[in-house]
Amino acid sequence: MRGLGIAMERQASVLKRPLWTTRELLTAMVIAVVFGIAVVSSTYLYAAVLGLGIFARSAATGLFFLPAAFAAYVLRKPGAVLLVCVVSGLVAIPFTPYGLLVLGIGGLTGAIGELATWIVTRYRDFGLPRLMATGALAGLIEFGSVLASSLRSTPLTPALVVLATALSVGAFVVAALAGYALANAVQRTGVLANTALGREQMEAQ
Amino acid sequence: MLERRNPLSKIVAVTPLMAIAALAGDVYLPLALTGLALFTLLVGGVAPKRILGALIPLALVALGFLMLYPLIVRRELVMHTPAIARIGDLVIYAGALRFGLVAMARVLALVSLSLIFSLTTPVDDFVRALVQQARVPHRVGYAALAALRFAPLLRDELAQIRAAHRVRGLARSGVVGELAQARRALVPLLASAIRRAERAALAMDGRAFGAYPQRTYLRRVTLDWADVGLALLLWAAAAAIILALQALGWLGPLSFVQRV
Numbered sequence A: 001m002r003g004l005g006i007a008m009e010r011q012a013s014v015l016k017r018p019l020w021t022t023r024e025l026l027t028a029m030v031i032a033v034v035f036g037i038a039v040v041s042s043t044y045l046y047a048a049v050l051g052l053g054i055f056a057r058s059a060a061t062g063l064f065f066l067p068a069a070f071a072a073y074v075l076r077k078p079g080a081v082l083l084v085c086v087v088s089g090l091v092a093i094p095f096t097p098y099g100l101l102v103l104g105i106g107g108l109t110g111a112i113g114e115l116a117t118w119i120v121t122r123y124r125d126f127g128l129p130r131l132m133a134t135g136a137l138a139g140l141i142e143f144g145s146v147l148a149s150s151l152r153s154t155p156l157t158p159a160l161v162v163l164a165t166a167l168s169v170g171a172f173v174v175a176a177l178a179g180y181a182l183a184n185a186v187q188r189t190g191v192l193a194n195t196a197l198g199r200e201q202m203e204a205q
Numbered sequence B: 001m002l003e004r005r006n007p008l009s010k011i012v013a014v015t016p017l018m019a020i021a022a023l024a025g026d027v028y029l030p031l032a033l034t035g036l037a038l039f040t041l042l043v044g045g046v047a048p049k050r051i052l053g054a055l056i057p058l059a060l061v062a063l064g065f066l067m068l069y070p071l072i073v074r075r076e077l078v079m080h081t082p083a084i085a086r087i088g089d090l091v092i093y094a095g096a097l098r099f100g101l102v103a104m105a106r107v108l109a110l111v112s113l114s115l116i117f118s119l120t121t122p123v124d125d126f127v128r129a130l131v132q133q134a135r136v137p138h139r140v141g142y143a144a145l146a147a148l149r150f151a152p153l154l155r156d157e158l159a160q161i162r163a164a165h166r167v168r169g170l171a172r173s174g175v176v177g178e179l180a181q182a183r184r185a186l187v188p189l190l191a192s193a194i195r196r197a198e199r200a201a202l203a204m205d206g207r208a209f210g211a212y213p214q215r216t217y218l219r220r221v222t223l224d225w226a227d228v229g230l231a232l233l234l235w236a237a238a239a240a241i242i243l244a245l246q247a248l249g250w251l252g253p254l255s256f257v258q259r260v
Helices: A002-014 A022-050 A054-075 A080-092 A099-121 A128-150 A158-187 A196-204 B007-023 B028-043 B048-072 B094-118 B123-132 B138-148 B150-167 B174-206 B225-248
Strands: B083-087 B090-093
Touching (some): A022 A080, A054 A080, A054 A128, A054 A158, A080 B123, A080 B138, A099 A128, A128 A158, A158 B174, B007 B094, B007 B123, B028 B094, B028 B225, B083 B094, B138 B150
């Protein structure tokens, strides 16, 4: 009996509830795959837009924040934004020659989105104003960390840099709004019942 | 040949080269790195047709940089250089054109170097390498692999949803129409994908997925001396290029910030 008890104890320690359940992991992954598929065709458009300069780039990068906003609002778990953004970049690798760059942009947007989500929401309050603030902060950090340096901001006039910053912030806020609206639309189909968003809606009802 | 190399070794090999290309202040270094990337791809057994297919859209992007930069560069940086064209009040200086050329060359180099990874790496092997060599938790890695298996199915489903919308006369042209169409397609696609994910998660849990910390592998991705050799060869070639350009005086500054 004692042997059985020890075996059960070992089994219980092995089978303790993980931070992410398989269901949550798979849900995050398929959200990433769907957005990855949607983003693949737009990578060519994005590459073309890059040639139009810093303003078009600032506006278009917000597109990559859409999966981040959706994942943050639906899953509400630390790491969800980063995971979804990286995997949606992974999906692009076989379908586009810009795969590694898309993965890099996905990883960077995910890391910035995760940081902004942590700062603004602390994974507790996911109301629309906070989600928009998350988008605005992510847009600001993204512009500051990548665009200003990689496109060598110094050859541009300060007024143009301010305008491009505003565009970047605006694009990320629009992406956050779109993610919020899309998540609510999907929630109405009932498939998100097992996610944090679904549970919150059930409790509210 | 490149397809057999460990995906992580390719990333480790090209990342420093991409960083150097991003810092380049003159056209010669990024153009030489572009040449190195194309040579590596050809020697590595990638069909020229595939390389061209990836580079043609890129050439249009690079051309856009060349045309736009001369118009937006700050004047005091370039007004000491000769004026080469006047359009009304707008003066195009030779220095501004050089900014455009450098930006174009940097984009060419960055994407060409990234092709060494993206044209030769099956995404499944990349995820396996992340789990086996980079110590990414296997629950995360294999959940990603399971979800990536859905990608072709979901692509077909997206096509079917769009076809169904067209049959019902919901297709609209124009940017607003396209956006509305994308939203209409994303909602059923996400709903269907999440249902699939839940079924897959149940099946995986039923087979004790992730129940134990140890993991065995059906397919192993190896990391051997050939992978190390690839990285060392690419770095040595890049170092030789930099030294040669330095000796010729064509290297230019390596910096994010352009000074007057």
